[in-house]
Amino acid sequence: MPSDRSRPAGSPEPGRGRRRRGWSSDDLRYGNLLRILRHLRDHGPSSRTDIAAGCGLAMSTMTELIAELRGRRLVRELKGVPRKGAGRPLRPVALDGEPWCALGVQVDLSGIHVLASTVGGEELWSDYVSLPLLHSGPEPGWGLLREALDDQFGRVPEEMTLVAVELALPGYVATDRGTVGWSKDLGWDGLPLQDRVTDQLAERGRAEVAVGVAHDCHLAGLHAVRVELALPLPHVAVYLGGLREVGGALVVDGAVFDGEDGSAGDFGHVNVDPRGPSCPCGRNGCLESLIGPTTLLARSGLVPAEDADTLVTQDPTAALGALLAAADDGDLRVLAVLAEAGDALGLALDDIIGAVNPSVVLLGGYLGVLQRYLLEPARARVARRTAVTSFSATKLIALGDLAPRVVAGAALAARDACLADPLRLTSVVGDGR
CATH class of the missing domain: 1.10.10.10 (Winged helix-like DNA-binding domain superfamily/Winged helix DNA-binding domain)
Incomplete structure (x- = not known):
């Protein structure tokens, strides 16, 4: 360690x-x-x-x-x-932070999104690099990622110093060790990504750069709470979002609460119905199995069940667009499926609100886009809980657009890393005036 x-x-x-x-x-x-x-x-x-x-x-x-x-x-x-x-x-x-560069990197199935900024938040560049075989397994995937990262590290202006890198992954991450524990979509398991990137930077003479690795939905939640909500910051906020599956985050006083080993906020696997359908995690009746995009698409009849997972995996935006268009056109089967999904979401939120007592619950990703079909049944389910004075202050808010929250949250976390260790990661520059 x-x-x-x-x-x-x-x-x-x-x-x-x-x-x-x-x-x-x-x-x-x-x-x-x-x-x-x-x-x-x-x-x-x-x-x-x-x-x-x-x-x-x-x-x-x-x-x-x-x-x-x-x-x-x-x-x-x-x-x-x-x-x-x-x-x-x-x-x-x-x-200020003008001399110091922070790099946020979102690792997705077929490429990486990059957002570089000063520690003060001024954007330096953004980029998307297509890596079609990134999901081919941990070692081949790491080889592709390493090469792409090396190119990005080389873009840091000569007059600046790279101080922090944060990588966002679609999967479980042991944050104390920076190890990707299990990423179903990428096919990575047990990859010591923090050590790999740290060694890569050391080879470039940048041994002091802070490197972090986190679940992509944790960082989406961080951005949603810190940037998209109006001040003052909530003391405790719950985020549920994602594009291919239900992800979540717990944000306390403006920072992600990781739990014992990086997996706090795993709200997609709250067990809503033990007798429900099987979930990719191996259990039955998780929220993901009831309201995940693949389930909604298959149950709606818009796509054959055997093709739904492929479409959601390869083009989640198109899958979401098909659902939304059918609902907007008044497709009764789709509307019924979404109403049931909103009810299941409300059941999960009722338990989450009771356990966490958050200031706010934020819905982002595909849940936010489908808000006008999900919010009413969800609110009906939590109404009894929020009628109790101790829970009545909790707000349920939906973010309606597909903002680039993950890569923006990664850049935000990289900046935070410098602000958390300024004496190690920065040095005196001139007279500071």
């Missing part, structure tokens, strides 16, 4: 890493640096007074820490804003 390859972060500060730093007498100062970075990440440009109040810091302490972060080009002062009344103009502080 080599500590130099992991992101520090069991702390409540920015980032998604799972291991906690070895705390020493200097860590109060370090923790305060992280609090400032998190405040700016979550609240945007802020006055020094607001930062001090939000972080519980004395103004003198905060000013000293801001100067250190400026020296590393992690924060910058904006132009002055006139005060109300007399006094010098306020100069808000904002995230």
